[in-house]
Amino acid sequence: MSGVFYGIGVGPGDPELLTMKAIHAIEKADVLIAPKTEKKDGSVALSIAKPYFKDDIEIVYQVFPMVVKFEESTAAWEVNKNEILALFHAGKNVAFLTLGDPMFYSTYIYVYRLLEHEDVQIETIPGVPAFCAIGSKLGYPLVEGNDILSVIPATADEEKIRKILAVTDNVVMMKVYKNFANMADILEENGMAKNAVMVSRCGLSDEQRIDDIEAQKNKKVNYLSTILARRNKE
Numbered sequence: 001m002s003g004v005f006y007g008i009g010v011g012p013g014d015p016e017l018l019t020m021k022a023i024h025a026i027e028k029a030d031v032l033i034a035p036k037t038e039k040k041d042g043s044v045a046l047s048i049a050k051p052y053f054k055d056d057i058e059i060v061y062q063v064f065p066m067v068v069k070f071e072e073s074t075a076a077w078e079v080n081k082n083e084i085l086a087l088f089h090a091g092k093n094v095a096f097l098t099l100g101d102p103m104f105y106s107t108y109i110y111v112y113r114l115l116e117h118e119d120v121q122i123e124t125i126p127g128v129p130a131f132c133a134i135g136s137k138l139g140y141p142l143v144e145g146n147d148i149l150s151v152i153p154a155t156a157d158e159e160k161i162r163k164i165l166a167v168t169d170n171v172v173m174m175k176v177y178k179n180f181a182n183m184a185d186i187l188e189e190n191g192m193a194k195n196a197v198m199v200s201r202c203g204l205s206d207e208q209r210i211d212d213i214e215a216q217k218n219k220k221v222n223y224l225s226t227i228l229a230r231r232n233k234e
Contacts, residue, residue, distance in 0.1 A: 002089055004123060005094050005096070005120050006095040006096065006125060007098065007108045007123070008098065009106075010100075011048065011099075011128040013207070015048055015050075015051050017127075017133060021125050027054060028093050031060055031094045032097060033084065034097055044099060045098055058092075060087070063080075064107050080114075084096075088120055099130075100127055100130055101127045102126065102127065131174075134228060137203075147230075148167075150164050150170070151174065154173050154174065154176040154182075154183050162186060162190075165187070166190065171229050180221050181218055193214045195230045197213070198221065198228075208221065
């Protein structure tokens with residue numbers, strides 16, 4: 001007898017932002033897969049969902065290489081897939097926890113691609129993306145009227161980013177950890193820096209906020225950092 005594989009988005013940080021469906025799936029799970037990188041111990045996603053764990057839950061940590069292309073770490077991903085399949089075929093319900101939403105810049109996407117062609121029942125449960133939580137917390141509308149919103153990874157080619165900023169109304173910049181200064185400069189070039197805010201680890205105890213991003217562009221920020229910016233309409 002086989003179990004169910006749940007991909008669960010736990011949101012950006014506040015445990016109260018988990019959906020009821022996510023909580024129910026966690027309660028059904030026999031095993032929780034907690035993703036981590038080679039350089040960091042523990043799992044932020046795991047700590048967010050912890051209030052909803054049952055006492056006898058089994059936790060399995062899996063290391064997922066931080067690569068640009070999925071194909072670059074086939075061997076590592078296969079090891080993780082086989083471990084998940086072994087748990088699944090033992091009749092256990094397995095839940096994979098991921099920050100934000102499972103289908104939005106998430107490690108879960110790669111896990112899903114590995115499992116979708118296997119004989120596995122998969123249920124993916126959406127979560128609140130960080131930029132939505134930031135907008136609500138700060139009273140910062142992401143889009144209104146006929147505004148166009150662009151979501152940009154700060155790791156993308158800078159020329160491509162400039163072309164997008166030239167035509168969009170509002171922007172969400174993800175993955176700004178190592179590129180904060182460059183992104184601040186590009187937003188300044190496009191007249192968007194004055195209406196920008198950067199928030200790291202939204203909803204967590206060490207949440208950080210920077211309002212004047214141009215003045216503080218050389219400040220070190222956490223890897224869970226997001227910029228919201230909009231064009232000055234005045």
